[in-house]
Amino acid sequence: MRVSGFVVLFICSIFEYSQGQLVDCPPEGIAYIPHHECNKYTICLNGDGTEMECPALLYFNPETNQCDFPENVIDCRGGTRPPIITSSTTENPSTVPPPPGALTECGQTVIADTGIIQYKLNQSYDVGELCSFIIRFESGFMNSTVTLVANGFSEVDSDSITLLRLVNGVGTAQRLGHQQQTANFLGDGVIIIFKTNSSNGSGFQLHFDGFMVWPWRDPKPELGTESIFTSETGSPLPANFVPYNISDNTNNYFIFTSGSRLITESYIRLSLTIAGDMGNPTNACFSRFVVHSFEQEFERGNYICWYTYQEREYNFETRGLLIAEQLNYAYQPTNTTAVFRWQIG
Numbered sequence: 001m002r003v004s005g006f007v008v009l010f011i012c013s014i015f016e017y018s019q020g021q022l023v024d025c026p027p028e029g030i031a032y033i034p035h036h037e038c039n040k041y042t043i044c045l046n047g048d049g050t051e052m053e054c055p056a057l058l059y060f061n062p063e064t065n066q067c068d069f070p071e072n073v074i075d076c077r078g079g080t081r082p083p084i085i086t087s088s089t090t091e092n093p094s095t096v097p098p099p100p101g102a103l104t105e106c107g108q109t110v111i112a113d114t115g116i117i118q119y120k121l122n123q124s125y126d127v128g129e130l131c132s133f134i135i136r137f138e139s140g141f142m143n144s145t146v147t148l149v150a151n152g153f154s155e156v157d158s159d160s161i162t163l164l165r166l167v168n169g170v171g172t173a174q175r176l177g178h179q180q181q182t183a184n185f186l187g188d189g190v191i192i193i194f195k196t197n198s199s200n201g202s203g204f205q206l207h208f209d210g211f212m213v214w215p216w217r218d219p220k221p222e223l224g225t226e227s228i229f230t231s232e233t234g235s236p237l238p239a240n241f242v243p244y245n246i247s248d249n250t251n252n253y254f255i256f257t258s259g260s261r262l263i264t265e266s267y268i269r270l271s272l273t274i275a276g277d278m279g280n281p282t283n284a285c286f287s288r289f290v291v292h293s294f295e296q297e298f299e300r301g302n303y304i305c306w307y308t309y310q311e312r313e314y315n316f317e318t319r320g321l322l323i324a325e326q327l328n329y330a331y332q333p334t335n336t337t338a339v340f341r342w343q344i345g
């Protein structure tokens with residue numbers, strides 16, 4: 001999937017000119033305001049307007065707030081529309097419709113280089129909410145920028161987005177929120193976790209945008225499976241691993257949450273039974289399992305690996321979420337299988 005993203009720059013101007021006329025942004029929330037020139041429009045974000053331009057040959061359609069084919073934009077004739085009168089009180093949506101292709105549901109995973117995640121934008125979130133998304137870059141290893149375009153986080157939830165980059169496993173954590181609106185990293189993908197402390201705020205929209213680091217290299221996406229279990233009841237759950245592949249590393253990621261909503265007084269108990277041979281002749285642990293936990297902060301797990309056939313059970317507990325990863329290192333035969341069991345409460 002490919003979502004043609006647009007980047008909203010935080011330009012500190014309250015007003016934008018539109019054909020000699022001031023565009024008056026509503027003081028709060030998001031609004032899309034059409035322009036006299038049909039291929040332009042203004043995005044207002046909490047009172048700040050940024051003029052945007054549609055991709056070539058498309059016109060902004062105020063009925064859908066999207067760039068559209070000219071034949072669908074009835075108020076435009078010959079590239080212009082009649083002067084626009086805007087009022088700061090007309091645009092005050094209680095929910096903001098997501099852009100096309102945006103991820104909006106907790107637990108979604110996507111394979112794309114560019115896209116939008118919009119969750120409860122201008123809609124209240126709940127106390128202890130927990131929502132995660134997995135992005136794997138379609139073109140493989142990318143230089144990616146994740147930008148928090150809009151958010152209504154309250155002070156106690158000021159840094160409520162955690163990004164975990166994926167690069168041969170779960171890498172370093174970065175926070176996004178009031179302090180920091182942009183993160184730049186190299187990797188094969190990213191896990192995005194939204195976690196709240198209060199019910200005082202509203203959600204967010206973020207954009208991710210990847211660029212090839214080595215454009216001359218063949219695109220080679222990271223292989224593996226990825227799943228977020230938000231409301232599973234069945235246990236045991238066999239892991240659906242992409243098996244060992246002699247020519248490629250395969251990295252499989254599993255995220256467990258107790259529903260999209262964290263039950264703050266409860267723990268998730270996860271047990272992981274691994275059977276097989278991870279083929280680590282030097283104990284280098286290239287092929288391995290790792291279980292990370294996340295309560296307030298991301299806690300890196302220890303490597304689990306061995307080199308002769310074994311069957312072992314591991315138990316983990318968290319009130320936040322658990323991320324289990326299985327890495328199969330190419331050129332090193334493994335034949336592991338794993339079964340997850342869990343209990344909430």
Ligand SMILES: *[C@@H]1O[C@H](CO)[C@@H](O)[C@H](O)[C@H]1NC(C)=O
Nearest residue numbers: 143144145184185186212213
């Ligand atoms: C990645 O992108 C950032 C921002 O565009 C840039 O500053 C940085 O040099 C890039 N890094 C690489 C390795 O291409």
Ligand SMILES: *[C@@H]1O[C@H](CO)[C@@H](O)[C@H](O)[C@H]1NC(C)=O
Nearest residue numbers: 156157158159160195197296
């Ligand atoms: C929630 O509160 C805890 C404890 O005060 C704090 O450590 C954590 O950073 C807060 N989380 C967010 C998202 O602000």
Ligand SMILES: *[C@@H]1O[C@H](CO)[C@@H](O)[C@H](O)[C@H]1NC(C)=O
Nearest residue numbers: 127154156197198199200201
């Ligand atoms: C919500 O905000 C109010 C102030 O606006 C504050 O008094 C209250 O403690 C906040 N509630 C939570 C759960 O953070």
Ligand SMILES: *[C@@H]1O[C@H](CO)[C@@H](O)[C@H](O)[C@H]1NC(C)=O
Nearest residue numbers: 223242243244245246247248
């Ligand atoms: C193993 O990896 C190669 C190279 O990416 C791919 O063409 C092939 O389909 C993979 N085999 C399996 C069984 O996934």
Ligand SMILES: *[C@@H]1O[C@H](CO)[C@@H](O)[C@H](O)[C@H]1NC(C)=O
Nearest residue numbers: 276277278279309333334335
């Ligand atoms: C796979 O597992 C079997 C035991 O079921 C073991 O005997 C065998 O050596 C393993 N094969 C590889 C390639 O690791």
Ligand SMILES: CC(=O)N[C@H]1CO[C@H](CO)[C@@H](O)[C@@H]1O
Nearest residue numbers: 028029093094122123124202
């Ligand atoms: C549900 C919700 O939070 N609605 C808010 C959307 O934003 C406007 C201001 O732009 C608020 O007035 C609403 O309360």
